[in-house]
Amino acid sequence: MTRKYFGTDGVRGRVGDLPITPDFVMRLGYSAGRTLCAEQHGSRGHERPAVLIGKDTRVSGYMLEAALEAGFAAAGVDVVLAGPIPTPGVAYLTRALRLDAGVVISASHNPYYDNGIKFFSSRGAKLPDSVEAAIEAGMDQPIGCADSLALGRARRIDDAAGRYIEFCKSTFPTELDLRGLKIAVDCAHGAAYHIAPRVFHELGAEVVAVGKEPNGLNINDQVGATSPDSIRRFTLAQGADIGISLDGDGDRLIMVDRSGQVFDGDMLLFVIARMQRAQDRLTGVVGTLMSNLGFQRAIEALGVPFVRANVGDRYVLEQLEARGWKLGGENSGHIICLDRHTTGDGIVSSLQVLAALRLAGETLAEACRDLVFFPQRLVNVRTTAGFDWKADRSIADATRAAEEELGARGRVLLRASGTEPLLRVMVEGEDRATVERLAQRIAAVVRTALE
Helix, strand or coil, X not given: CCCCCCECCEEEEECCXXXXXXXXXXXXXXXXXXHHCHHHHHHCCCCCCEEEEEECCCCCHHHHHHHHHXXXXXXXXXXXXXXECCHHHHHHHHHXXXXXXXXXXXXXXXXXXXXXXXXXXXXXXECCHHHXXXXXXXXXXXXXXXXXXXXXXXXXXXXXXXXXXXXXXXXXXXXXXXXXXXXXXXXXXXXXXXXXXXXXXXXXXXXXXXXXXXXXXXXXXXXXXXXXXXXXXXXXXXXXXXXEEECCCCCCEEEEECCCCEECHHHHHHHHXXXXXXXXXXXXXXXXXXXXXXXXHHHHHCCCCEEEECCCHHHHXXXXXXHCCCEEECCCCCEEECXXXXXXXXXXXXXXXXXXXXXXXXXXXXXXXXXXXXXXXXXXXECCCCCCHHHCHHHHHXXXXXXXXXXXXXXXXXXXXXXXXXXXXXXXXXXXXXXXXXXXHHHHHHHHHHC
């Protein structure tokens, strides 16, 4: 399905450029209000439908929040404002407060000058493509305004952070605690800055935090899950037992151990899978096209099936729901534990990893001892609008040559980013030097094709 505005994770772009402009976002709120809440409005009699709006810490969040609020109000939809809160917190609160939809203003791991809008349904799940298409179709219509008696109203929920903290804590086994652990937390100057440290502290850990002073401009700036050296250095400097790093909207996770070794999404997903297999509650695992082949083999060695989804946590979720499975994720750090939450959640996922370590009495390195990863090289090549890399013969020839050289001992994957103007070139194989050489060769061909 071709979508005009929605990408793999909502609507996203540079602030001030379409589609992230005040007028566009107001029209988006109006169309979403009419599309998402039509059925609920009819079934609730005189009561207006209501949506929750949360945001991360970007300075543009104030402007976009006001524009969305105006659009929803014009459509006759009440708005509940949660303020800065992680994306999965919006999913939880939408469901807990029995609201009709949730909206997040965030560009996740992108720099501060980007922003985006993504939606959750009343049950805290990301919207299917068909609903996003309906919202887009509605935006081609002129924006209207409900009668004054039917206009939406806005109110702020003051205890949003506290409610979400209690939810996160509830996903950790009641018979366990984190006493005796010193945990370093990198909040990426993002939406979890006032939440993540409290969760781990209230479960008994000694907590030290970095990336906890947002100013509207420093989100993801050399901190957070996309800058793993930040949590590695901080964990070592603080002498912490373990380090936990989130991205700007709190749905992505990486961890480090006391020696400074970094553990990505594949590794952390394996630790959770291993615990669930020992408890006889693991039916299958969903990875993505980017999941390491060594991770796939380790999961299959546990005696459970493994499948790959397209890259993007929405596609992992689709596979989980279609198969009735509960666990999946990406090596980037998006981990979905459907037995704990309806969407990927960095804090909740870290608690599942910590529970696994506590139950087994192991370190992260010990829990991952059965993982033997294939060397994998990812090269991001910045592209231009309209670049059709799939139709370029030189890129196809370079890809085919690399695949022939690797044979059955590796693989090549090219894919366009769903959130940035990048073509991602990934090569995986047994020999690190060969993998590096082939990845750089294909990336060079792509750059030449762009000239």
